[in-house]
Amino acid sequence: MDYDVLILGGGIIGCAVAYELSKYSLNIALIEKDYDIADDVALVNSSIVYDGVECEDTLMAKLEMMGNEMFEEISRKIDVPFKRCGSLMIAESKDDEDKLQKIYERSVKRGIKNIHLLDSKQVYELEPNLNISVSKALYSENTGIVCPYDLAIAYGEIAFDNGVKFRLEEEVIDIQKITKGFRVITNKNKFTCKMVINTTPGQNYSIDTSEKVYKEKSNLSYFLLEKDYKGNFNNILFTLGGLKRKIFTVPTVQGNMMVAVNTKNVLGYSETLKKASELIGNIDENKINAFYQWPFYKDTIIIDESLVDKGYIKVVGKHYGQVTMTPSIAKMVCETILSNINCVLKKDFIDKRREFYRFRDLSNKERNKIIKMDKRYGNIVCLCQKVTEGEIVDAIRRPLGARTVEGIKRRTGVTLGNCKGAECFSKIATILARETDKKLTDIVKDSKNSKIISGRIKEFDDL
Numbered sequence: 001m002d003y004d005v006l007i008l009g010g011g012i013i014g015c016a017v018a019y020e021l022s023k024y025s026l027n028i029a030l031i032e033k034d035y036d037i038a039d040d041v042a043l044v045n046s047s048i049v050y051d052g053v054e055c056e057d058t059l060m061a062k063l064e065m066m067g068n069e070m071f072e073e074i075s076r077k078i079d080v081p082f083k084r085c086g087s088l089m090i091a092e093s094k095d096d097e098d099k100l101q102k103i104y105e106r107s108v109k110r111g112i113k114n115i116h117l118l119d120s121k122q123v124y125e126l127e128p129n130l131n132i133s134v135s136k137a138l139y140s141e142n143t144g145i146v147c148p149y150d151l152a153i154a155y156g157e158i159a160f161d162n163g164v165k166f167r168l169e170e171e172v173i174d175i176q177k178i179t180k181g182f183r184v185i186t187n188k189n190k191f192t193c194k195m196v197i198n199t200t201p202g203q204n205y206s207i208d209t210s211e212k213v214y215k216e217k218s219n220l221s222y223f224l225l226e227k228d229y230k231g232n233f234n235n236i237l238f239t240l241g242g243l244k245r246k247i248f249t250v251p252t253v254q255g256n257m258m259v260a261v262n263t264k265n266v267l268g269y270s271e272t273l274k275k276a277s278e279l280i281g282n283i284d285e286n287k288i289n290a291f292y293q294w295p296f297y298k299d300t301i302i303i304d305e306s307l308v309d310k311g312y313i314k315v316v317g318k319h320y321g322q323v324t325m326t327p328s329i330a331k332m333v334c335e336t337i338l339s340n341i342n343c344v345l346k347k348d349f350i351d352k353r354r355e356f357y358r359f360r361d362l363s364n365k366e367r368n369k370i371i372k373m374d375k376r377y378g379n380i381v382c383l384c385q386k387v388t389e390g391e392i393v394d395a396i397r398r399p400l401g402a403r404t405v406e407g408i409k410r411r412t413g414v415t416l417g418n419c420k421g422a423e424c425f426s427k428i429a430t431i432l433a434r435e436t437d438k439k440l441t442d443i444v445k446d447s448k449n450s451k452i453i454s455g456r457i458k459e460f461d462d463l
Ligand SMILES: Cc1cc2nc3c(=O)[nH]c(=O)nc-3n(C[C@H](O)[C@H](O)[C@H](O)COP(=O)(O)OP(=O)(O)OC[C@H]3O[C@@H](n4cnc5c(N)ncnc54)[C@H](O)[C@@H]3O)c2cc1C
Pocket: 008, 009, 010, 011, 012, 013, 014, 031, 032, 033, 034, 037, 038, 039, 040, 041, 042, 043, 046, 047, 048, 049, 050, 148, 170, 171, 172, 173, 199, 200, 201, 203, 220, 294, 295, 318, 319, 320, 321, 322, 323, 324, 325
């Protein structure tokens, strides 16, 4: 057999499963079709870590509750910032109040602790900048925020350092059952293995029996506001949709705020601006850093173990709280694998991410110290975000290093400032070409079809 376990898909779930399994004496590989891991994880820098209060589906609520409880320990261990900022679910009308009461009772029944019903006075004391008329709110101390791609990359890096082989740019074409395991066919290779964990959503291979994943979907339109936006909130805020729209705001791990509108139909920029202003007051458009639109999924996540006796597990579905559920899903999948395969805990497992420096967060004394060590930390490439050449080179050279400009952005924060990369984009691409020994014309922004430069200008070919 080539491998004991093959993990298909390098999203946050695949990387977290790789991390959990890398603690054991197993020969593991992860196959990802893109240039980088965590490429399809929510592209914004902060995800809500839910606590099961908002979730209609009891099973999904349970996965959220389990995941939420694990976040403190896992984020500390793998060095990813996580903040338990709390949340307010806001009622604006009598109808909303009834809904809120039911949500509260359901949450108590689910055993969720640290939740409180507040009257409007208490809500305004917590959030004086609120622009809507609040009648009641459900306050949760449990909810938090985490950077989703940082979490996925940290999981991946530790798994890599503990021996998991990452086969990037390799697309799974089919999975076939063979006498003692599986044959996984990719566009480049054929591998045999004892067990397969399939986390590629929506893909169906010869082995799959369950079909068509139901996608319950709405649309999310949101603004990322500048750090100096006046009127930020401390808690995550959700409205209940009494005025036929659901709005929420999220303080991000980097210190700015996101405001999002969740609707059945896709909203344009101006409509989003109008709706978002209902919650936070008139938004100064000069303080909008970015506008995103994204589908918002609400499938039931299924850990399909119907073929586990044969060695096949599939994680099916897309859900808006999947980042929250990741630690619990990974743990459950890992436990199932362990009860089906012979292995022991590794004595030399390193449960730690390799160190890195964030120039913008260091004191001048610390900055001088690292510049003395490597003068590239003294060359600031991204002026808005204060990211140095040293950090960019580290992002490329570290385990599972970045191979695209997007990968560098996710690892360092370059181009996320005011100028959106107008000043530094070409410098970053040039460093990437130099460090990976590629031509600048071969450097891509993100996916295979995103070349930055299509070719040299013909007239200059002879120069
Ligand atoms: C806008 C937005 C906001 C969100 N906000 C939150 C939030 O606040 N809180 C929260 O908890 N969650 C949130 N989520 C959910 C969460 O980000 C995603 O659901 C989660 O990242 C999905 O992870 P995954 O690993 O299951 O799937 P994916 O990230 O889709 O990973 C699957 C991987 O498989 C690879 N792949 C696919 N086919 C193949 C193939 N044939 N061969 C090889 N590789 C293949 C893909 O390239 C991909 O990398 C949000 C999602 C979105 C979109």
